[in-house]
Amino acid sequence: MLQTLGRTSLAVVGELGDFALFAGQSFSSAVGSRKLGRRIVRALYEQGVRCLPVILIVGLFTGLVLGLQGYYVLNRYGSTSVLGELVALTLVRELGPVLAALMLVGQAGSALAAELGIQRNSEQIAALETMGASPHAYLVAPRLIAAALSFPIQTAFFSLVGIWGGFLSGSLLLPLSGGVYWSSVHLAVRSPDVRECFLKAVVFGLLTTAICAHNGYNTHRRSRATGARAVSASTTRAVVLSSIAVLAADYLITSLLVGT
Amino acid sequence: MTVPASAPAASGELFLAVRGIAKRFGENAVLAGVDLVVPRGSVVTVLGKSGTGKSVFLKCLAGIVTPDAGEIRFDGRALDTGNAVASAEFRRRCSYLFQSNALFDSLTALENVALPLEQTTQVPNAEIRARCLEALRQLELDRHRDVYPGQLSGGMQKRLALARAIVTRPELVLFDEPTAGLDPLRRNSVFEMIAKYQRQFGFTAVLVTHDVPEALAVSDRIALLDSGRMRFQGTPAEFAASADVAVHAFRDSASALRDTIAAVRRGEALPSEDLP
Numbered sequence: 001m002l003q004t005l006g007r008t009s010l011a012v013v014g015e016l017g018d019f020a021l022f023a024g025q026s027f028s029s030a031v032g033s034r035k036l037g038r039r040i041v042r043a044l045y046e047q048g049v050r051c052l053p054v055i056l057i058v059g060l061f062t063g064l065v066l067g068l069q070g071y072y073v074l075n076r077y078g079s080t081s082v083l084g085e086l087v088a089l090t091l092v093r094e095l096g097p098v099l100a101a102l103m104l105v106g107q108a109g110s111a112l113a114a115e116l117g118i119q120r121n122s123e124q125i126a127a128l129e130t131m132g133a134s135p136h137a138y139l140v141a142p143r144l145i146a147a148a149l150s151f152p153i154q155t156a157f158f159s160l161v162g163i164w165g166g167f168l169s170g171s172l173l174l175p176l177s178g179g180v181y182w183s184s185v186h187l188a189v190r191s192p193d194v195r196e197c198f199l200k201a202v203v204f205g206l207l208t209t210a211i212c213a214h215n216g217y218n219t220h221r222r223s224r225a226t227g228a229r230a231v232s233a234s235t236t237r238a239v240v241l242s243s244i245a246v247l248a249a250d251y252l253i254t255s256l257l258v259g260t
Numbered sequence: 261m262t263v264p265a266s267a268p269a270a271s272g273e274l275f276l277a278v279r280g281i282a283k284r285f286g287e288n289a290v291l292a293g294v295d296l297v298v299p300r301g302s303v304v305t306v307l308g309k310s311g312t313g314k315s316v317f318l319k320c321l322a323g324i325v326t327p328d329a330g331e332i333r334f335d336g337r338a339l340d341t342g343n344a345v346a347s348a349e350f351r352r353r354c355s356y357l358f359q360s361n362a363l364f365d366s367l368t369a370l371e372n373v374a375l376p377l378e379q380t381t382q383v384p385n386a387e388i389r390a391r392c393l394e395a396l397r398q399l400e401l402d403r404h405r406d407v408y409p410g411q412l413s414g415g416m417q418k419r420l421a422l423a424r425a426i427v428t429r430p431e432l433v434l435f436d437e438p439t440a441g442l443d444p445l446r447r448n449s450v451f452e453m454i455a456k457y458q459r460q461f462g463f464t465a466v467l468v469t470h471d472v473p474e475a476l477a478v479s480d481r482i483a484l485l486d487s488g489r490m491r492f493q494g495t496p497a498e499f500a501a502s503a504d505v506a507v508h509a510f511r512d513s514a515s516a517l518r519d520t521i522a523a524v525r526r527g528e529a530l531p532s533e534d535l536p
Contacts, residue, residue, distance in 0.1 A: 033379075034378050034379065035378055119364075122360055122362060123358050123360050123362040124362050124363075124364055126319075126324050126358070126362065127356070127358060127362035128375075128379070129323070129324060130322050130323070130324060130351065130354075130355070130356040131351070131355075131375070131376040131379065131380055131428075132348060132351035132352055132376075132379075132380045133375070133376065133379035133380050134379070137379075138379060
């Protein structure tokens with residue numbers, strides 16, 4: 001029992017250390033890498049532009065549901081005038097960064113883990129190593145930089161569309177005045193809220209992309225599966241760990257910011 | 261019985277020297293002290309049955325797999341994990357042709373060939389393009405420069421991988437089963453290609469293959485890997501004349517198969533040790 005606990009703890013610490021080295025190496029390798037800009041643009045397209053429809057759809061429905069639920073709850077206390085504040089702050093501070101990150105993990109993160117896993121299996125990563133090129137610089141660094149840029153933009157779109165969704169629910173489907181809704185939004189959202197939103201988005205973007213890349217890159221280390229099964233296992237693990245990391249990091253950042 | 265290695269051909273100085281390379285995966289000792297000598301400018305072929313560790317051995321040479329023991333000397337300098345300068349120098353001067361080609365399927369043929377130059381050198385972009393187009397032209401792929409690897413035939417993919425391997429003007433090229441999965445005609449053309457471009461570019465080549473007649477034709481030296489060690493090293497003539505049991509079995513596998521099939525057709529029982 002004690003032996004198993006010790007072995008597991010060592011494995012977890014080892015994995016965390018390996019992950020930290022991987023992320024650090026990926027960032028440092030970006031310095032001086034040729035044609036990095038072109039690869040970042042490609043990654044921005046894959047992680048940003050291609051994921052935008054999902055972000056907009058999920059953001060809209062999240063706002064619609066928030067507006068609907070919020071209106072009926074607030075109506076009990078005669079406070080429907082603060083519906084805009086409820087929807088906007090919930091989205092900007094919490095649901096926007098978290099749900100956008102989870103959506104991006106599902107679409108771009110899983111694709112990244114699978115792509116790197118296949119590249120590992122088909123020896124493309126080994127080919128880069130034998131050339132003397134850095135696989136971290138070529139394959140991982142552009143994705144990390146693109147994530148740091150695209151996650152805040154995606155989160156902003158998510159939150160904005162969500163706030164519009166709340167307006168559709170409260171003022172078009174339900175009898176709240178549009179002016180009251182937008183005025184409430186305007187009065188509630190302050191720059192620290194927006195800063196919190198963007199801080200979370202950048203942290204989630206870097207964290208989830210690094211986790212997905214780390215899992216895909218190390219597909220060959222999966223001792224219980226090989227080939228396609230290893231890619232599948234790495235992708236699943238990447239999505240699960242990223243999702244947990246988003247929620248844990250969200251709690252941590254919120255605790256720190258609320259404390260200050 | 262282990263046949264001692266003959267001295268390398270007098271034509272070239274020693275370029276790559278491997279001594280006592282060992283590699284174990286868990287309980288499985290794949291390499292148990294492998295030696296190999298590769299003279300400069302020569303073609304050395306490592307033969308061996310499937311699963312004897314030929315590819316692992318080549319990956320140890322390329323630095324993809326770290327050996328547990330042994331020494332690799334490249335152009336007089338020892339390569340080891342602690343010697344980053346020598347390892348970087350080795351990678352700059354060496355290319356590896358993967359059995360699977362390891363081409364990037366999201367890059368065009370031209371982009372694939374340009375990759376090592378873009379990522380490892382400071383050569384100007386215009387010169388990279390000129391060198392890549394020249395490499396594609398030499399390998400008769402210039403018409404396919406904007407095509408993705410998946411749209412090329414197996415033989416063309418092999419040539420594209422070779423173009424990528426030679427574009428950096430390496431002094432040593434490692435070929436991992438370059439003819440695996442190819443039909444006899446394509447197999448011949450790959451060996452012709454290796455002989456032609458080795459002569460044209462003057463690189464030293466280490467090949468891993470199962471194809472004995474072709475290997476004998478193209479190589480300056482032959483090595484036979486068996487049970488984790490080099491069972492034989494020598495010239496093709498020495499290989500052809502060797503009385504060693506393992507060499508004999510490998511060299512005469514085609515005639516042995518003909519004899520076995522004839523015996524089966526005559527209704528004679530196969531000895532149990534001959535069964536795979």
